[in-house]
Amino acid sequence: MSKSGSTTARRRRPEEIDGMVSKIISGAGKPIGAYTIVAETERLGAPMVPTQVYRSVERLMAQDRIERIASLKAFVPSPDEQSVYLICEDCECTRSVPARDIVPSLAQVCRDVRFAQAKAHLEIVGKCDRCSGGDRA
Numbered sequence: 130m131s132k133s134g135s136t137t138a139r140r141r142r143p144e145e146i147d148g149m150v151s152k153i154i155s156g157a158g159k160p161i162g163a164y165t166i167v168a169e170t171e172r173l174g175a176p177m178v179p180t181q182v183y184r185s186v187e188r189l190m191a192q193d194r195i196e197r198i199a200s201l202k203a204f205v206p207s208p209d210e211q212s213v214y215l216i217c218e219d220c221e222c223t224r225s226v227p228a229r230d231i232v233p234s235l236a237q238v239c240r241d242v243r244f245a246q247a248k249a250h251l252e253i254v255g256k257c258d259r260c261s262g263g264d265r266a
């Protein structure tokens with residue numbers, strides 16, 4: 130009557146799942162999509178099904194622990210301060226730069242049109258220096 134035999138369908142607590150998903154996202158070093166997270170849990174020997182990962186990223190976003198990069202349908206750890214994400218449309222490299230100088234102006238724009246801003250998530254799509262040939266010369 131061993132209960133710990135099967136590891137594939139073991140029920141895990143949400144906190145345990147969130148901890149693992151959060152660690153995978155932090156360790157990726159770049160935006161990572163839900164299916165890549167699923168593959169990574171398999172590689173780590175603690176497989177999760179896509180619905181577990183989807184629910185987990187929803188919880189982690191609600192707790193402000195991760196952010197979704199909409200242009201890439203991928204996730205990154207939340208930065209320490211409000212940032213703008215710069216996403217290369219060619220190589221999909223992503224970097225975040227502090228947005229402290231523009232956030233107040235955007236908040237003012239929202240107030241001007243009586244829009245109650247809940248959260249600002251800013252993405253700019255373009256070409257990184259390498260893909261635009263910026264490091265020539």
Ligand SMILES: [Zn+2]
Pocket residue numbers: 217218219220221222256257258259260261
């Ligand atoms: Zn690029």
